Amino acid sequence: MNEWTTAVGALVLVLSLGIGALLSRAYFAPVGAHRAQRGLSWPQALEVNDLGYCPAEGRTTLHAFHADGSRTCWTCRTITTDTTPPGGTE
Numbered sequence: 001m002n003e004w005t006t007a008v009g010a011l012v013l014v015l016s017l018g019i020g021a022l023l024s025r026a027y028f029a030p031v032g033a034h035r036a037q038r039g040l041s042w043p044q045a046l047e048v049n050d051l052g053y054c055p056a057e058g059r060t061t062l063h064a065f066h067a068d069g070s071r072t073c074w075t076c077r078t079i080t081t082d083t084t085p086p087g088g089t090e
């Protein structure tokens, strides 16, 4: 075995490792439904608890704020769809 065949063998080995790495990355890349979801599909399902004005009680109570802009009072379960802040109508 001379130096030329050693160099060609080393080149073939390096190229095969590189191609194998690329193929394995493509093969094991996450695709389909189990891939981590992006965008707004997951945050839209979240509800946030915060203080909000309850029109039924006439005071500020703890509310569950929904994705559609409405909120539900945790004290009396009143659902408020008006998203305007309180105080402007008094």
Ligand SMILES: [Zn+2]
Pocket: 054, 055, 056, 057, 061, 073, 074, 075, 076, 077, 078
């Ligand atoms: Zn209430």
